[in-house]
Amino acid sequence: MNRVFNFSAGPSVLPEEVLKQAQEQMLCYKDSGMSVMEMSHRSKVYQEIFDTAQSLFKQLLNISDDYEVLFLQGGATTQFSAVPMNLSGGKKCLYIDSGAFASKAIKEAKRYADVSVIASSKADNYSYVPTEYEIDQDAAYLHITSNNTIFGTSYPSLPKTGKVALVADMSSEICGVERDISKFGLVYAGAQKNIGPAGLTVVIIKKSLLENPLGITPLMLNYSELAKTGSMLNTPCTYAIYIAMLNFEYMLRNGGVKGAHQRNKEKAALVYDALDSSSFYTPVAKKEFRSIMNVTFTLPNEELTQKFVSEAGSIGLVNIKGHRSVGGIRASMYNAMPKEGAEKLAQFMADFERKN
Amino acid sequence: MNRVFNFSAGPSVLPEEVLKQAQEQMLCYKDSGMSVMEMSHRSKVYQEIFDTAQSLFKQLLNISDDYEVLFLQGGATTQFSAVPMNLSGGKKCLYIDSGAFASKAIKEAKRYADVSVIASSKADNYSYVPTEYEIDQDAAYLHITSNNTIFGTSYPSLPKTGKVALVADMSSEICGVERDISKFGLVYAGAQKNIGPAGLTVVIIKKSLLENPLGITPLMLNYSELAKTGSMLNTPCTYAIYIAMLNFEYMLRNGGVKGAHQRNKEKAALVYDALDSSSFYTPVAKKEFRSIMNVTFTLPNEELTQKFVSEAGSIGLVNIKGHRSVGGIRASMYNAMPKEGAEKLAQFMADFERKN
Numbered sequence: 001m002n003r004v005f006n007f008s009a010g011p012s013v014l015p016e017e018v019l020k021q022a023q024e025q026m027l028c029y030k031d032s033g034m035s036v037m038e039m040s041h042r043s044k045v046y047q048e049i050f051d052t053a054q055s056l057f058k059q060l061l062n063i064s065d066d067y068e069v070l071f072l073q074g075g076a077t078t079q080f081s082a083v084p085m086n087l088s089g090g091k092k093c094l095y096i097d098s099g100a101f102a103s104k105a106i107k108e109a110k111r112y113a114d115v116s117v118i119a120s121s122k123a124d125n126y127s128y129v130p131t132e133y134e135i136d137q138d139a140a141y142l143h144i145t146s147n148n149t150i151f152g153t154s155y156p157s158l159p160k161t162g163k164v165a166l167v168a169d170m171s172s173e174i175c176g177v178e179r180d181i182s183k184f185g186l187v188y189a190g191a192q193k194n195i196g197p198a199g200l201t202v203v204i205i206k207k208s209l210l211e212n213p214l215g216i217t218p219l220m221l222n223y224s225e226l227a228k229t230g231s232m233l234n235t236p237c238t239y240a241i242y243i244a245m246l247n248f249e250y251m252l253r254n255g256g257v258k259g260a261h262q263r264n265k266e267k268a269a270l271v272y273d274a275l276d277s278s279s280f281y282t283p284v285a286k287k288e289f290r291s292i293m294n295v296t297f298t299l300p301n302e303e304l305t306q307k308f309v310s311e312a313g314s315i316g317l318v319n320i321k322g323h324r325s326v327g328g329i330r331a332s333m334y335n336a337m338p339k340e341g342a343e344k345l346a347q348f349m350a351d352f353e354r355k356n
Numbered sequence: 357m358n359r360v361f362n363f364s365a366g367p368s369v370l371p372e373e374v375l376k377q378a379q380e381q382m383l384c385y386k387d388s389g390m391s392v393m394e395m396s397h398r399s400k401v402y403q404e405i406f407d408t409a410q411s412l413f414k415q416l417l418n419i420s421d422d423y424e425v426l427f428l429q430g431g432a433t434t435q436f437s438a439v440p441m442n443l444s445g446g447k448k449c450l451y452i453d454s455g456a457f458a459s460k461a462i463k464e465a466k467r468y469a470d471v472s473v474i475a476s477s478k479a480d481n482y483s484y485v486p487t488e489y490e491i492d493q494d495a496a497y498l499h500i501t502s503n504n505t506i507f508g509t510s511y512p513s514l515p516k517t518g519k520v521a522l523v524a525d526m527s528s529e530i531c532g533v534e535r536d537i538s539k540f541g542l543v544y545a546g547a548q549k550n551i552g553p554a555g556l557t558v559v560i561i562k563k564s565l566l567e568n569p570l571g572i573t574p575l576m577l578n579y580s581e582l583a584k585t586g587s588m589l590n591t592p593c594t595y596a597i598y599i600a601m602l603n604f605e606y607m608l609r610n611g612g613v614k615g616a617h618q619r620n621k622e623k624a625a626l627v628y629d630a631l632d633s634s635s636f637y638t639p640v641a642k643k644e645f646r647s648i649m650n651v652t653f654t655l656p657n658e659e660l661t662q663k664f665v666s667e668a669g670s671i672g673l674v675n676i677k678g679h680r681s682v683g684g685i686r687a688s689m690y691n692a693m694p695k696e697g698a699e700k701l702a703q704f705m706a707d708f709e710r711k712n
Contacts, residue, residue, distance in 0.1 A: 011591065
């Protein structure tokens with residue numbers, strides 16, 4: 001069976017080279033006599049994998065020693081609770097509502113903190129990222145969703161927050177778009193787009209923000225306790241971290257995040273160009289807020305949309321159906337999507353338009 | 357490189373047959389054109405894997421429709437918080453302190469509920485499981501740790517709790533020891549001993565207990581919300597669940613939990629017999645509370661212990677060093693440890709005793 005071009009929004013495509021390495025090492029990692037899946041997380045051989053993954057990740061994102069990098073579990077949704085529990089400290093917490101996940105983060109934060117939504121693009125069906133707002137300098141933090149997976153929008157530049165910590169859910173662009181981590185107080189991301197298998201969740205937190213969790217914070221959501229134990233308060237998701245290590249090595253061999261970002265821009269441009277030269281397809285996101293990770297557009301009607309999805313599938317372009325809340329098409333092109341996939345999609349779009 | 361006999365307490369050995377299947381399917385699962393790691397958790401092909409895993413697990417443990425089975429993340433330690441948050445409902449919560457993890461569960465529960473420790477074997481260095489206690493019939497639940505990984509003890513029979521729900525951390529014996537699930541209100545377990553990769557955490561909960569979480573319960577720790585969404589409130593640890601499915605299939609081909617339990621008893625007997633016929637080794641656990649999953653014993657001194665660990669390692673018997681709080685040796689022999697491993701260990705113990 002040939003591999004398809006998988007445009008899934010996540011979990012999503014991984015580099016074949018990484019999968020092949022994992023395949024080769026499945027029964028025996030190096031001279032350990034066992035699979036990585038079978039290793040004690042307290043063993044020397046596993047600790048080396050963990051440390052390598054962490055150090056490569058810091059290298060890739062240029063993370064300074066002012067930050068702790070945590071390899072956790074539970075996805076971004078767990079962080080929706082952990083962030084206000086660990087960072088609010090009785091102060092007001094600011095949120096920008098730029099999409100479905102931003103909105104979920106807000107809903108959860110309101111259960112633990114005094115939340116103020118300072119801007120929202122909800123009334124315009126999240127077709128852009130809000131840029132007009134004031135930042136109360138007494139707030140604990142400003143939370144943003146740097147790339148909105150469902151709507152296909154992204155922050156062209158970061159909010160200037162002054163002395164207020166900037167917190168970002170970076171799930172769908174981490175390692176795929178260059179961002180200056182030193183501008184953030186905290187960044188979190190589910191691994192299942194650009195890093196590795198679902199389950200692994202990365203948290204990058206400024207050490208100075210580790211101090212003041214609410215008393216009700218569950219032990220496994222307490223960043224300070226997790227940092228103290230090197231993310232090993234209990235058994236971490238060992239195998240997912242190993243795959244991430246292989247993927248980080250792959251990224252570094254291929255120009256790092258800078259290289260990936262450049263390739264991602266080129267892939268996205270192929271599809272956006274097809275979109276812009278068409279009167280048949282309608283983009284969902286406003287031009288200046290377009291995501292290069294998730295390209296979203298609609299067709300003239302539901303019948304044509306279904307036909308598009310079905311015909312694309314028959315030539316190996318799969319998982320391109322838009323999220324139910326938006327409809328239409330969503331093509332997610334993370335780091336591991338080959339350029340050939342984007343070219344084939346752009347060509348198919350032109351062909352489909354001509355025929356329909 | 358030959359595979360070793362891996363006596364790790366967890367993560368631990370998996371069946372070679374399962375690893376080989378995963379290896380074959382690493383780049384392409386059936387006719388999907390992708391790795392299971394790359395699949396959208398909302399896709400039809402992945403949902404089938406998830407449903408199969410859940411249904412085989414119910415079949416293996418004979419779980420009735422009165423229970424919800426949840427495939428979660430975060431390990432047993434996350435459940436230390438989730439259990440009192442979801443089940444206490446303002447009532448007293450009873451705990452038995454039978455080891456290190458029981459004690460951690462108690463410490464965390466005290467942060468959320470009125471906890472009463474009704475019995476403890478701490479004063480005897482957890483060498484047995486307490487059997488003398490009274491159960492307040494107005495309590496919300498009684499929490500036990502059915503197998504104590506570090507000390508190598510286990511409940512020979514379950515506490516009779518009357519109308520009080522019995523809750524068990526079954527991490528180190530689930531699927532390896534026959535237990536009647538219908539006697540429990542809730543069972544939870546980290547997967548990394550008998551089920552699959554670290555990260556996956558299973559929760560079996562009586563539907564009638566889903567009703568009354570504390571207001572402060574984080575969304576991702578709320579059993580009721582997790583049950584409503586079929587464990588897909590967000591992206592589950594998809595690949596770990598797939599490995600669990602392969603392992604459940606393997607277990608069913610090999611006599612189910614009954615067959616595994618029988619084989620585990622035979623393996624443990626080999627090592628306990630070596631222990632009982634020796635004046636050199638000292639068992640840690642009292643005879644009637646011996647675990648068949650984790651066999652613990654000490655040697656006359658630290659020097660001999662180190663020599664034992666090192667010589668065992670040189671003939672491929674690895675990860676047998678006892679936990680630092682107990683010292684000595686711990687041989688964990690979960691389902692996937694072949695009988696040959698236990699035989700080789702017993703033989704080595706006899707040889708080592710003769711020579712030293």
